Each structure stands twice: as structure tokens, then as C-alpha cells.
Amino acid sequence: MSTLFAFEDALEEIKHNANVRVEQQTLTLTNAVGRILAIDVVAGISVPTHDNSAMDGYALACADWYAGKHFNVSQRIAAGRHPEPLIPGTCARIFTGANIPAGADTVVMQENAQPVGDKVVFDEQPSLADNVRPQGQDMQLGQTVIKAGVKITPIHIGLLSSLGISEVNVYKQLNVGILTTGDELIPTGTSLKAGQIYNSNGPMLSALVTQAGHNVSLCIHAADTLEDTKAALKTLMQSCDVILSSGGVSVGEEDHVKGALEKLGKVHLWKIAIKPGKPLVHATLQGIPFLGLPGNPSSTLVTYHWFARLLLSICSGQIAELPQSYLVDAGFNRNKTIQRDEFLRVSVGKDGLAYAHPQQSSGALLAASESQGYLHVKANTQVEYGHSYPFYPFSAF
Numbered sequence: 060m061s062t063l064f065a066f067e068d069a070l071e072e073i074k075h076n077a078n079v080r081v082e083q084q085t086l087t088l089t090n091a092v093g094r095i096l097a098i099d100v101v102a103g104i105s106v107p108t109h110d111n112s113a114m115d116g117y118a119l120a121c122a123d124w125y126a127g128k129h130f131n132v133s134q135r136i137a138a139g140r141h142p143e144p145l146i147p148g149t150c151a152r153i154f155t156g157a158n159i160p161a162g163a164d165t166v167v168m169q170e171n172a173q174p175v176g177d178k179v180v181f182d183e184q185p186s187l188a189d190n191v192r193p194q195g196q197d198m199q200l201g202q203t204v205i206k207a208g209v210k211i212t213p214i215h216i217g218l219l220s221s222l223g224i225s226e227v228n229v230y231k232q233l234n235v236g237i238l239t240t241g242d243e244l245i246p247t248g249t250s251l252k253a254g255q256i257y258n259s260n261g262p263m264l265s266a267l268v269t270q271a272g273h274n275v276s277l278c279i280h281a282a283d284t285l286e287d288t289k290a291a292l293k294t295l296m297q298s299c300d301v302i303l304s305s306g307g308v309s310v311g312e313e314d315h316v317k318g319a320l321e322k323l324g325k326v327h328l329w330k331i332a333i334k335p336g337k338p339l340v341h342a343t344l345q346g347i348p349f350l351g352l353p354g355n356p357s358s359t360l361v362t363y364h365w366f367a368r369l370l371l372s373i374c375s376g377q378i379a380e381l382p383q384s385y386l387v388d389a390g391f392n393r394n395k396t397i398q399r400d401e402f403l404r405v406s407v408g409k410d411g412l413a414y415a416h417p418q419q420s421s422g423a424l425l426a427a428s429e430s431q432g433y434l435h436v437k438a439n440t441q442v443e444y445g446h447s448y449p450f451y452p453f454s455a456f
């Protein structure tokens with residue numbers, strides 16, 4: 060056990076060996092959602108550009124009000140019109156989004172105004188700046204509104220549009236290569252023979268990588284030989300920015316990934332004190348970051364979520380952030396402790412407590428699909444009913 064990397068140390072080591080591996084490009088906003096911003100966006104205007112009305116009503120100078128005053132309505136200001144300065148002592152009919160005229164500082168909503176002939180009376184004393192949205196309330200000229208390294212969301216598209224921006228500098232998509240290993244594996248769509256299983260990690264990894272916004276540029280399956288594994292890696296190295304693999308990283312003589320890595324590059328770490336996912340291997344192959352995920356499907360999932368996701372984020376130019384957890388009380392006891400950090404597949408019940416799926420084998424994937432996330436139980440720690448542990452919903456990854 061002493062040779063296993065601690066979970067946090069492994070995260071640090073992978074961060075240490077990762078760097079941005081993609082160039083920049085300019086995209087129109089319509090194509091930019093989901094891409095990584097390459098340069099900070101600084102507001103070139105204030106939003107809103109002028110003080111404007113939050114209500115349909117009347118604009119006035121607050122100091123002009125006294126009980127029973129009959130205000131003349133000296134102009135009508137619709138949104139999009141440039142107002143004249145307010146004639147002192149009068150008010151202006153104004154509509155939501157219209158600019159406040161010079162000389163006015165307050166808006167009374169029309170429900171609180173009594174028309175009296177061609178004049179208007181405001182029964183309640185207004186407060187200064189009522190219903191006025193000040194210039195720059197949302198964004199100030201010169202303010203950094205989105206930082207480089209942020210993944211562009213639909214909210215950002217709205218924000219950028221309100222600044223009048225139609226193009227952004229983003230990073231090109233990361234080209235990710237995927238290697239699967241194992242002589243027992245066959246692709247879906249073919250019939251199983253004795254001893255065979257379907258390759259599920261390849262499609263799952265492709266889907267995870269694609270969902271994260273990267274490009275799966277090449278998928279190769281290698282036979283369980285050192286030569287075939289080396290040949291597959293060499294092919295992937297020709298065109299991929301980062302390489303992930305599944306299986307073949309344990310200690311058996313059928314496991315050739317680590318051996319091939321040692322021949323072709325530098326191995327930085329092997330074996331982490333986590334369950335599932337212990338035999339993860341991390342290397343660099345002629346500058347190309349590589350992560351070898353263990354083949355058991357839940358081990359592949361867990362190590363993708365914690366390590367591959369982080370590596371791909373950094374290499375694609377994204378700000379490296381670990382997923383957000385929140386504390387949830389356990390709804391069960393577990394006296395057994397292990398010397399590895401454990402990521403139990405759990406669901407949170409209506410009572411707010413976390414319940415472990417009864418099937419925690421790293422070979423079982425249905426348990427993950429029936430769960431909502433991971434409960435992180437630190438090494439050598441029991442789980443006690445009612446005690447809180449960090450919960451990471453799958454949506455956080």
C-alpha cells in the first residue's frame with residue numbers, strides 16, 4: 060500500500076504535467092457555445108448605456124413632489140427614443156426600458172398615478188431613484204465580464220450579445236485519442252463467442268469526451284501484446300493532443316500498457332489509493348499527456364471523472380477546477396475501512412440522506428447508472444449514519 064499515490068497527490072501530479080495543447084480561433088457567437096474562451100472579455104460599453112425606466116409610468120424630479128401637486132405631462136418617451144430634457148416642475152410619460160430624461164431622477168409606476176384631466180397626481184411620496192435602472196447597473200465599461208478559460212454557456216452568449224459582441228476568441232477543440240485493450244473485447248453489433256464481452260469502455264469514453272466538448276479524433280483497439288499496444292500508441296501519437304486508454308494497466312502478464320509507455324515515454328505515476336480505479340497510470344509520450352484508466356467499467360468511469368476530465372480541461376485551455384461537492388449525511392453505517400479513498404455510488408433519498416447502491420463492484424456499471432453521484436469516503440474512515448461526507452453529483456463532472 061505504501062507505493063500507492065494519495066488521491067490529492069495524483070491530482071497535483073496530473074495538473075503539473077498538463078498544459079494547453081490547442082491553438083486559438085475566432086468564432087461567431089452562434090458557434091461558440093460550449094467552447095473555451097481564450098482571451099478575457101472586457102466590456103466596451105456600459106449596460107445599460109443610460110439610466111432607464113424599470114416600469115411603465117411617469118418620470119419626475121423627486122424633489123418636485125408635494126402632496127396634491129398636479130403635474131403637467133410635458134413629453135412622452137417610448138423605449139428607443141432619445142428624450143428631451145425634462146421641463147422643470149413637470150413629469151414625462153415613460154415606458155419600461157426608455158431612457159430617463161435629463162432633469163428627472165425617479166419613476167412612479169402608472170398604477171400609483173391618478174390622471175386628473177390632462178395632468179397627473181401622485182398620491183404617495185416617491186423615493187429618490189425609485190424604478191430607475193442606473194447606467195452600468197448590469198456591466199460597467201472596462202469591466203472584465205468573462206475570464207479566459209471559461210466554457211461559454213448560453214448565459215454568456217446573452218451577455219456577449221448585450222455588449223454588442225458578435226465574435227469571440229476561443230481555443231480550438233482538443234483532439235483526444237482513445238485506446239482500448241483486451242483480447243476478450245468485441246465491438247457491439249457482433250455476436251458473442253465464449254469468453255468474449257462487448258467493448259463498453261470505448262463507447263463510454265467517447266461519449267464522456269464528446270460531452271465535455273472535446274473531439275474524439277481516433278479510437279483504436281489493441282490486442283493484449285506489447286507490440287500491438289506500442290504500435291497503437293505510436294499511431295495515436297501522430298495526431299492526438301491527449302491520449303486516454305482503458306484496461307491493461309494492472310500487474311498481470313496480459314497487461315501491456317505500462318510496459319509500452321515505459322518504452323515510448325515517461326511514466327509519472329502508477330497506482331493510486333482509490334477504489335475503484337487503483338491501477339491508473341499517467342505518462343507523457345513525446346510531450347503528449349497520457350492517462351491509462353483501469354478496465355473495470357466503474358473504475359474507468361471514476362478515473363475518467365476525477366483524472367481524465369481534469370487533464371482534458373487543462374489541455375483544452377479551461378480553468379482547472381475540481382467538481383463542486385456538498386456535504387450529505389449518510390443514511391447507512393459501514394464499519395469496514397480500507398486504506399484507499401472510496402467513491403461510493405450513492406443516491407440521495409427524499410429524506411436528504413445518502414444511500415449506497417448495494418452493488419459496489421468495480422466491474423458493475425448498472426449501479427452507477429442507477430445512482431446520482433459519488434460519496435467520497437476518505438481512506439481508513441468508517442461510514443456512520445448521520446455523519447456528513449462530500450457528495451459529488453454526476454452532473455458536477
Ligand SMILES: Nc1nc2c(c(=O)[nH]1)N[C@H]1C(S)=C(S)[C@@H](COP(=O)(O)OP(=O)(O)OC[C@H]3O[C@@H](n4cnc5c(N)ncnc54)[C@H](O)[C@@H]3O)O[C@H]1N2
Nearest residue numbers: 239241258259260261306307308309314337353354355358
Ligand atoms: N493481482 C492483481 N490483480 C488485479 C489488481 C491487483 O492489484 N493485483 N488490481 C485489480 C484492480 S483494482 C483493477 S481496477 C483491475 C484493472 O485491471 P486492468 O486495467 O489491467 O484492466 P483489464 O485487466 O484489462 O480489465 C479489467 C476488467 O475490465 C474489463 N474490461 C477491460 N476493458 C474493457 C472495455 N473496453 N469494455 C468493457 N470491459 C472492459 C475486462 O474484461 C476485465 O474484466 O485489475 C485488478 N486485478
Ligand code: MOO
Nearest residue numbers: 335336337358421
Ligand atoms: O481499484 Mo479496482 O477499480 O477496485 O477494480
